[in-house]
Amino acid sequence: MKNSDILQSVMKEFRALASIPRPSGHEKAVSDYLLTHLKEMGLMVVQDERNNIIADLPAAHGRENAPRVILQGHMDMVCVAAPGVAYEPLKDAIKLVEDGDVLRADGTSLGADDGIGVAVILHILRHLKDHGPVRAIFTVDEERGMTGAIHLDEKYLKDAQYLINCDSENLDELCVGSAGGVDLTFSRTLKLVAAAKEKAWRLSVGGLQGGHSGEEIGEGRANALRLLSLSLAGFSEAGVDFSLASLAGGKAKNAIASDATAIIVTAAPEEKLREVLMQEEQTFRRTYSVTEPALHLSLVEAPPADQVIVADDAANLLRILRLFHTGVYQMSAVTPGMVETSSNLGVVRMEGAEVDIVFYPRSSVEGKLFEFCRMAKDLAELTGFALHIGTLAPSWDEDKDNPLARVITEIFEQQQGKPMKVETIHAGLECGWFYRKNPQMKFVSVGVTTHDIHSPKESLELPTVAPLVELLSAALIKLAEQ
Known part of the structure; x- marks a missing residue:
């Protein structure tokens, strides 16, 4: 097929996925769509109790004894919108915008992670020839907790020799290892009292880049929740007496918080508040002059607050936010230039008196994650929070002797006329769970180029879509010849 025909075919699949709301934890509709769609293509399909989809494409005639290859992607997406954009993730389709060679969404996340990987696999299943047995596995809940991969029956992995994950972000990079992580959620019921009859103010941090807490964590981007807590410390240090009515921000554990807002009640004059805030903003701008050129703090009068958090509870809430480490914790001693360990203050949610804080460390060294868990226990005890430690997601250790990687890098160089980079990434991939279920299988991760x-x-x-299809198709044919 011509590249233009391949792109058109893949985009048809992607548009169908983009029309189906599919935030993590709400994948039933897209899972049902995939079930029906794959059956219509003539494949043998299973939808498990978690709504994972497993589809088998029988081998072409004469290739029945070739090793089974799994193509894998996840069907859920991170659903976020730009400030001021009306968007209901459980109801609204993604509005696609093609701008020359770039595809984006109209004011929201695109869902190319990993919708484009799923679309590429669907195209390949429909058009592949001269192949051995191929299995497609589409998992749920990758972005939130990888529960689809965690609960996938290992029988779907035990009879395969190779797995190609289609969830990477650069066409010319082959991933052969990834970091593990652990969810740390701090919760507390705050004590509330009647607010004084003083003015309420909304303090906001905005203009930040945000981004993926694995892929972009090493770029020195600011975390809005941390800046907000530091700004409020600036008020206290300047002698401004205030009460905290609410605080919230961030959108996902694995997204660097790009916005955060607090409501405070104070009798301090507006001029004093703006003077302190200007000083804080100038400090932040100097600190993040390269990475956050659009950083800004804003202060607007808010409707009167009925209740505020009692002083001790508010102090402990702000204290724990300032104590969290955000960003790179340690660089790799094995792979120069690679982040080994990081942590992200992802979300603060407050509903009435209930507050939850979501903190997400990552590391390619499991022992560092245990260190963070112990640190979290100390922080919770010191600040009066209850701590929930989630399931520790395993890392996927780099395999230096990977025949699947050799096949793909050789084909890439033949097709593109340049070598393919081989790397271990700091982000987490489902391959860690698959590796735990079948450590004898060989794994790689590939993808189109996204930003x-x-x-x-x-x-x-868009120009990276057809080359990925051609690379995977050639690799599947080559593996069937072995």
């Missing part, structure tokens, strides 16, 4: 995933600026380079 700013998990943000409203997410985009996809």
